[in-house]
Amino acid sequence: MKITGAQALIRSLCNHGTEVIFGYPGGQILPIYDALYDCEDVQHILMRHEQGAAHAADAYARATGKVGVCFATSGPGATNLVTGIANAYMDSIPMVAITGQVRTTSLGKDAFQEADITGITMPITKHNYLLKNPKDIARVIAEAFYIASTGRPGPVLVDVPMDVSLAQVDYVPVDKVELRSYKPTIAGHPIQIAKAAKAIAAAERPVIYAGGGVISADASEELVELAERTNILVTTTLLGKGAIPETHPHSLGMLGMHGTAYANYAVAHCDLLVAIGARFDDRVTGKLDAFAKKAKVIHIDVDPAEVGKTVHVDIPIVGDCKKILIELLKHIRPREESTWNKQVMQWKTEYPLKYTNDGELYPQFVIEEIWDVSKGDAVVVVDVGQHQMWAAQYYKCTFPKQFITSGGLGTMGFSLPAAIGAQVARPDKAVFNIVGDGGIQMTIQELMPAVVHKLPIKIVIMNNQYLGMVRQWQELFWNKRYSSVDLTAQPDFIKLADAYGAVGMKIEKPEDVRPALLKAMEIDDRPTVMDFRIAREENVFPMIPAGQSIEEMMLHRPKIK
Amino acid sequence: MPKNIIQHTITTLVENRPGVLARVSGLFARRGFNIESLAVSITNDPSISRMTIVVNGDGNVLEQITKQLNKLIDVIKVIDYTDQPTVERELAMIKVNAETKNRAEIMQIVDIFRAKIIDISEKTFTVEVTGSVAKIDAIEALLESHGIQEMVRTGKIVMMRGANG
Ligand SMILES: Cc1ncc(C[n+]2csc(CCOP(=O)(O)OP(=O)(O)O)c2C)c(N)n1
Ligand SMILES: [Mg+2]
Numbered sequence A: 001m002k003i004t005g006a007q008a009l010i011r012s013l014c015n016h017g018t019e020v021i022f023g024y025p026g027g028q029i030l031p032i033y034d035a036l037y038d039c040e041d042v043q044h045i046l047m048r049h050e051q052g053a054a055h056a057a058d059a060y061a062r063a064t065g066k067v068g069v070c071f072a073t074s075g076p077g078a079t080n081l082v083t084g085i086a087n088a089y090m091d092s093i094p095m096v097a098i099t100g101q102v103r104t105t106s107l108g109k110d111a112f113q114e115a116d117i118t119g120i121t122m123p124i125t126k127h128n129y130l131l132k133n134p135k136d137i138a139r140v141i142a143e144a145f146y147i148a149s150t151g152r153p154g155p156v157l158v159d160v161p162m163d164v165s166l167a168q169v170d171y172v173p174v175d176k177v178e179l180r181s182y183k184p185t186i187a188g189h190p191i192q193i194a195k196a197a198k199a200i201a202a203a204e205r206p207v208i209y210a211g212g213g214v215i216s217a218d219a220s221e222e223l224v225e226l227a228e229r230t231n232i233l234v235t236t237t238l239l240g241k242g243a244i245p246e247t248h249p250h251s252l253g254m255l256g257m258h259g260t261a262y263a264n265y266a267v268a269h270c271d272l273l274v275a276i277g278a279r280f281d282d283r284v285t286g287k288l289d290a291f292a293k294k295a296k297v298i299h300i301d302v303d304p305a306e307v308g309k310t311v312h313v314d315i316p317i318v319g320d321c322k323k324i325l326i327e328l329l330k331h332i333r334p335r336e337e338s339t340w341n342k343q344v345m346q347w348k349t350e351y352p353l354k355y356t357n358d359g360e361l362y363p364q365f366v367i368e369e370i371w372d373v374s375k376g377d378a379v380v381v382v383d384v385g386q387h388q389m390w391a392a393q394y395y396k397c398t399f400p401k402q403f404i405t406s407g408g409l410g411t412m413g414f415s416l417p418a419a420i421g422a423q424v425a426r427p428d429k430a431v432f433n434i435v436g437d438g439g440i441q442m443t444i445q446e447l448m449p450a451v452v453h454k455l456p457i458k459i460v461i462m463n464n465q466y467l468g469m470v471r472q473w474q475e476l477f478w479n480k481r482y483s484s485v486d487l488t489a490q491p492d493f494i495k496l497a498d499a500y501g502a503v504g505m506k507i508e509k510p511e512d513v514r515p516a517l518l519k520a521m522e523i524d525d526r527p528t529v530m531d532f533r534i535a536r537e538e539n540v541f542p543m544i545p546a547g548q549s550i551e552e553m554m555l556h557r558p559k560i561k
Numbered sequence B: 001m002p003k004n005i006i007q008h009t010i011t012t013l014v015e016n017r018p019g020v021l022a023r024v025s026g027l028f029a030r031r032g033f034n035i036e037s038l039a040v041s042i043t044n045d046p047s048i049s050r051m052t053i054v055v056n057g058d059g060n061v062l063e064q065i066t067k068q069l070n071k072l073i074d075v076i077k078v079i080d081y082t083d084q085p086t087v088e089r090e091l092a093m094i095k096v097n098a099e100t101k102n103r104a105e106i107m108q109i110v111d112i113f114r115a116k117i118i119d120i121s122e123k124t125f126t127v128e129v130t131g132s133v134a135k136i137d138a139i140e141a142l143l144e145s146h147g148i149q150e151m152v153r154t155g156k157i158v159m160m161r162g163a164n165g
Helices: A005-015 A027-037 A050-064 A076-090 A134-149 A162-166 A190-202 A212-216 A220-230 A261-269 A321-331 A339-350 A363-373 A386-394 A415-425 A444-452 A468-477 A493-500 A510-522 B020-030 B059-071 B100-112 B133-144
Strands: A002-004 A020-023 A043-046 A068-072 A095-101 A127-130 A155-161 A168-170 A206-210 A233-236 A251-254 A272-276 A296-301 A315-318 A379-382 A403-405 A431-436 A458-463 A503-507 A528-533 B005-015 B035-042 B048-058 B075-080 B086-097 B116-120 B124-131 B148-153 B157-160
Touching: A002 A005, A005 A027, A005 A095, A005 A134, A005 A162, A005 A168, A020 A050, A020 A415, A027 A068, A027 A095, A027 A155, A027 A162, A043 A415, A043 A444, A050 A068, A050 A076, A050 A095, A050 A403, A050 A415, A050 A444, A068 A076, A076 A095, A076 A155, A095 A134, A095 A162, A127 A134, A134 A155, A134 A168, A155 A162, A190 A272, A190 A296, A190 A315, A190 A321, A206 A220, A206 A261, A212 A220, A220 A233, A220 A321, A233 A261, A251 A261, A251 A386, A261 A339, A296 A321, A363 A386, A363 A431, A363 A458, A363 A510, A379 A386, A379 A415, A386 A403, A386 A431, A386 A458, A386 A468, A403 A415, A415 A431, A415 A444, A444 A493, A458 A510, A493 A503, A493 A528, A503 A510, A510 A528, B005 B020, B005 B059, B020 B035, B020 B048, B020 B059, B048 B059, B059 B075, B086 B133, B100 B116, B100 B124, B100 B133, B124 B133, B133 B148
Parallel strands: A020 A043, A020 A068, A068 A095, A095 A155, A127 A155, A206 A233, A206 A272, A233 A251, A272 A296, A296 A315, A379 A403, A379 A431, A431 A458, A458 A528, A503 A528
Antiparallel strands: A002 A168, B005 B048, B005 B075, B035 B048, B086 B124, B086 B148, B086 B157, B116 B124
């Protein structure tokens, strides 16, 4: 029996386990939305902007480990997805984006709402398709899911011309994908693994540096086992948060520009750095020739192109982090806790994370209270800016896929739509959205679907009435010339919440923080918007200025001379 | 050329599909690399195309590009022929001014380079020449003095010497 291309597409998506689609309709994708109307196995969440759809699908993927799916129509719908696709690409998130396109006969003719979206997204997708032949629908969707979710994950875009959606096709499901040109390396080389085990046994001052790759490979258990058996301390990247519980005695928290001083000291002085599923981003390394300069480097990563990209690697092991760690653990003998660990712990006592306690409302305190109230068990979806770094420093993650934020692209506006994706993925968890007063205004429209779907997201606006992170740089490196960062002109977020049908609260004093959070925890049928009026000019410390080394680390605001 | 910058010859075997050339050339363009020459055609397997790319650049950056090329889903294989024993050929057609008084000399040059005159008009010869890039550079330089009207070169193609591919 023949069905339409659009129906074949929806069936293919279902066949690959799609349960939720985040999207926004329009003319050229109409046949697909029509087919969706009859499909009971998939929930569609109508976002209020295509960027929101992409971020929601991205966060759904981050929270579940499954492939996130988003829809947009041709032209402006497709171009509105671009930031979201780039965001997923930079953080290696498995996502399939389906876009409508003008008829194949109109391609390249500047037809109404035509945009060359495969051309536009070429450098920000793992792969993309212009699906010109209706016969290929099932195969292309199968390949898209396979490519998005295997090897180093990433977004795949499938552009579907209207006539392809409308065509009559025989639908034959495709489950198995065979691509001669795409064979991701899975197993690590045994000789390299043995070498790594030797290096670990021989090291006096080893440190593990774990990234988002550990989480996407589901390798947390193995990572913790390695850390415990060898007594090696672990620091994680922003995206690696939760790879090891940060309440674990072996956790050093986050490293890098705003990482803990002790994690950065440990890396600066270690003689062996075991990098797992991490890519030596400049926000982690700072000045390259000063980074871990006394250390031999083991690099475990699924992407061969990451090995040796910026930092010299002594023992590269390419493959799936989980598989490699399982093999590596077979060679690893228990190690005693060394004086090195004592030294690092000493740094931890000497240079703890700290903030002022003078009666003002400090963001770090708010995060600590959120942690307390949520018992460290919430999914935390965080935007970009100062509040992101405070959240990373003070919300101690206890499980993988708990901390969701835009790392590589640093996309303001990511977090509210992302919180929708996360709450849809994890109805069992409290979801906190920690966001700046700047970032929330970039995607505030997504309050609507959160209300419509009764998602009890707890939105924490860290309101400093500034583009705070930019102001911090201006304060420290640009002579306090506060060019275009003042956000005192802003909407009344309480009224705004009310207008959307969410609950609004304003919190100005430290003692009001906990009652507000507790109240938010009680609400289970709509989002809560909490406007925290925090100390306006609080800065994020420690800070290693961009491109500099640990010697330049600032632990607090420079004293005025 | 500054130190570290050397000429690389990279060959990729790719799926013979629309858009693949854009993906491949995009990796060079994004890093500000100019492609000196590019030859693309199908292979003995019509579903596979072969691209031979000549570019000048820093070895480390090119290694990174090669790795990124390998990651492209449509790329089946990447071979960097730099420093490998290869045979290389390029073909050129050169339309050169050929007044009666110059014709004998041009024909002599053509002869020495084992080139061919493939078209002729009252005022010009069109010369076809194949050989290494250096050989074509050499004949071009000699014909230059007669005035080259137009020239087209295919770009270099290479193959490994011996039985290995
Ligand atoms: C889309 C986008 N535009 C601009 C930036 C640059 N940027 C980084 S942090 C920041 C300030 C964010 O302000 P806010 O959301 O209020 O958070 P805060 O730093 O005050 O906590 C800006 C403008 C960005 N990261 N993303
Ligand atoms: Mg702000």
